[in-house]
Amino acid sequence: MTTSACVLLRHDVGLHARPSVKLTKLAKTFSANVELALSEDGPWIDAKSIVKVMAFKAPKDTVLHFRADGADADNAVQRLIDLVESDFGEGGV
Amino acid sequence: MSSRIFAGQCASAGFAEGPVHVARSAPAGAVRHAPHQCDADSERARLAGAVETALAAIAALMAQQVGEAAEILEFQTAMLADEALTEPAFAAISQGASAGEAWSGSMAAMIGDYEAAEDDYFRARASDLADIRDAVLQALHGGGEADLPPGCGIYLAEDLTPSRFLSLDWTGKGIALIKGSATSHVAMLARSRQIPMVVNLGEVPARQGEAALLDAAAAHLILDPDTAERRDFADAEQAFRAVRTEKDLDALRPAVTGDGEAVSVLINIADPSELVDLDPAICDGIGLVRTELMFSGRGNLPDEEEQFAAYRTILDWAGNRPVIIRSLDAGGDKPIPGYTLDGETNPFLGLRGVRLSLRRPDVFRQQIRALLRAAPFGALKVMAPMVSTPDEMRAVRGLFESEADDLARNALPYKIPDLGMMVEVPAAAYLFDRFNVDFGSIGSNDLAQYIMAAGRDSAEVSNLARTDDPAVLHAIAAAVEGAKRRGVSLSLCGDAASDPALVPALLGTGLRALSCAPRAVGAVKRAIGAYRGIEA
Numbered sequence: 001m002t003t004s005a006c007v008l009l010r011h012d013v014g015l016h017a018r019p020s021v022k023l024t025k026l027a028k029t030f031s032a033n034v035e036l037a038l039s040e041d042g043p044w045i046d047a048k049s050i051v052k053v054m055a056f057k058a059p060k061d062t063v064l065h066f067r068a069d070g071a072d073a074d075n076a077v078q079r080l081i082d083l084v085e086s087d088f089g090e091g092g093v
Numbered sequence: 094m095s096s097r098i099f100a101g102q103c104a105s106a107g108f109a110e111g112p113v114h115v116a117r118s119a120p121a122g123a124v125r126h127a128p129h130q131c132d133a134d135s136e137r138a139r140l141a142g143a144v145e146t147a148l149a150a151i152a153a154l155m156a157q158q159v160g161e162a163a164e165i166l167e168f169q170t171a172m173l174a175d176e177a178l179t180e181p182a183f184a185a186i187s188q189g190a191s192a193g194e195a196w197s198g199s200m201a202a203m204i205g206d207y208e209a210a211e212d213d214y215f216r217a218r219a220s221d222l223a224d225i226r227d228a229v230l231q232a233l234h235g236g237g238e239a240d241l242p243p244g245c246g247i248y249l250a251e252d253l254t255p256s257r258f259l260s261l262d263w264t265g266k267g268i269a270l271i272k273g274s275a276t277s278h279v280a281m282l283a284r285s286r287q288i289p290m291v292v293n294l295g296e297v298p299a300r301q302g303e304a305a306l307l308d309a310a311a312a313h314l315i316l317d318p319d320t321a322e323r324r325d326f327a328d329a330e331q332a333f334r335a336v337r338t339e340k341d342l343d344a345l346r347p348a349v350t351g352d353g354e355a356v357s358v359l360i361n362i363a364d365p366s367e368l369v370d371l372d373p374a375i376c377d378g379i380g381l382v383r384t385e386l387m388f389s390g391r392g393n394l395p396d397e398e399e400q401f402a403a404y405r406t407i408l409d410w411a412g413n414r415p416v417i418i419r420s421l422d423a424g425g426d427k428p429i430p431g432y433t434l435d436g437e438t439n440p441f442l443g444l445r446g447v448r449l450s451l452r453r454p455d456v457f458r459q460q461i462r463a464l465l466r467a468a469p470f471g472a473l474k475v476m477a478p479m480v481s482t483p484d485e486m487r488a489v490r491g492l493f494e495s496e497a498d499d500l501a502r503n504a505l506p507y508k509i510p511d512l513g514m515m516v517e518v519p520a521a522a523y524l525f526d527r528f529n530v531d532f533g534s535i536g537s538n539d540l541a542q543y544i545m546a547a548g549r550d551s552a553e554v555s556n557l558a559r560t561d562d563p564a565v566l567h568a569i570a571a572a573v574e575g576a577k578r579r580g581v582s583l584s585l586c587g588d589a590a591s592d593p594a595l596v597p598a599l600l601g602t603g604l605r606a607l608s609c610a611p612r613a614v615g616a617v618k619r620a621i622g623a624y625r626g627i628e629a
Contacts, residue, residue, distance in 0.1 A: 013214050014212065014214070016214055016215070016218075017164075017165075017168040017218065017221070017278075018164055018168070020168075020171075021164070021167055021168050021171050024171060025171075046177075049175050049176070049177045050168075050171040050172055050175050051172060051175045051177035051178045052175075052177050054172075054218070055206075057210055057212060057215045059212060079430075082430045086430070089386070
């Protein structure tokens with residue numbers, strides 16, 4: 001069963017190196033297949049591959065679409081959404 | 094012979110002079126082919142082996158770095174470990190290419206793709222890819238420049254990769270790049286280490302060892318300068334140093350009031366990366382390490398090993414200066430998904446700080462273990478936030494002892510650090526001597542808001558929550574008295590400590606230890622120097 005959701009990327013410089021490392025690191029903690037696209041119709045790429053995520057060169061205000069299937073798919077999608085929403089933890093505490 | 098001037102972009106301000114060292118322009122071994130037949134299986138094995146070697150080299154370099162530098166290398170590691178990066182090269186090997194050709198070719202394609210990006214930031218990443226390319230080529234073919242030759246004053250190259258930058262000692266030298274970008278990782282590193290660097294100079298036909306001046310502030314490289322140019326350069330450099338040094342000198346002086354009383358000045362940090370270009374000599378220690386940044390905005394809380402490494406890094410920097418690490422202070426205006434409660438109507442008065450930690454011992458114990466294991470490596474002290482009752486400190490101490498016993502049973506080295514508390518709840522300020530602690534630190538931001546019953550989060554009333562309101566100063570003075578009766582030290586680490594205008598009021602309460610933002614140290618010490626107490 002596939003879970004999917006989308007979130008607005010608000011990060012100033014877009015999906016650059018530091019956020020990409022955090023995103024792929026997080027995606028890799030799940031056993032589910034996790035994919036990322038810039039539109040509902042794809043093209044979908046492996047969200048655990050930093051090469052592929054960086055290749056999007058997604059700028060600020062892009063909508064990121066996540067989908068996952070596998071045992072922890074729901075959790076995977078939720079946590080990835082949270083990560084993007086929290087601006088990758090760079091808002092400062 | 095006349096001088097030649099080249100103009101570029103400033104990547105890192107500063108001045109350098111000396112003989113130019115023109116670096117080799119081609120990446121090591123890019124064009125050399127291994128003198129043997131291209132047997133696909135053995136070429137694949139060679140490439141795979143070279144990638145492993147390169148990963149190990151980057152990991153070794155990363156282990157010596159903190160903060161930004163470590164992140165850059167972490168990015169390179171993630172890229173190099175990604176199959177998607179090496180796939181095209183392996184495919185080319187199956188088509189008959191040698192390992193070197195296949196790798197250079199596939200990386201050239203990817204680098205070209207990044208160089209063509211619209212966004213300046215993504216264009217700058219090409220240099221990281223070049224770094225990875227060279228690391229693997231070096232492992233395949235050997236070679237590559239070793240150290241900078243002695244007597245090198247200005248290093249002139251087409252571009253410079255982060256790992257090459259990090260592996261050399263640039264003290265007293267400057268960097269001039271034909272290409273490069275001011276937003277590149279290597280530019281960030283040069284800035285944080287204050288190494289002068291100019292990029293985008295275009296072709297510079299310099300002779301090896303030629304005399305040169307690098308004015309990175311004006312972004313000029315002058316080859317074979319004449320007397321007038323040397324004079325102008327010296328003047329500009331002196332002016333630059335004067336501004337830089339003046340700010341630093343005050344920070345390096347010991348803090349003594351006008352009456353001759355010593356005051357401890359410590360610094361507040363939230364991340365090891367803030368220490369990269371800080372001189373420990375500016376402070377008497379670290380008065381507050383906010384550990385929340387390590388915990389927020391991630392999908393998972395950092396494990397014991399990651400925390401242990403970060404705490405050790407901080408302790409190493411401080412040497413034998415005390416370091417006060419505050420246990421996780423979440424809740425209130427600091428939510429952490431999966432940890433803090435949602436939907437509290439009054440988060441500032443709710444389950445936050447040590448209350449939340451004691452309610453989530455699984456997370457707390459992990460942090461405690463990391464702290465216990467780090468303690469032998471420096472002068473570590475640990476304090477708990479939002480402490481309201483002595484029972485809470487008893488519980489905290491109990492957890493430290495319990496985890497220490499466990500570590501002892503497993504024969505792991507540890508030490509129980511001094512245990513203290515934040516003084517930010519009025520109950521703690523007024524009856525500080527009830528608490529069994531080794532030290533305390535006043536969190537003036539929260540204390541002011543609780544004493545004045547005005548939320549920091551509300552623009553309507555936040556102006557009421559002033560640390561220099563007589564009622565707040567009264568509470569601080571009560572805590573100072575309590576600390577004296579208890580015979581323990583008390584500092585103040587809230588934002589007020591970074592405001593030179595508030596220093597007299599704070600010293601007036603009897604406080605003699607302030608922990609401020611690193612950039613405020615000079616100004617705070619000046620304010621301390623100007624203070625004279627009035628005998629009542």
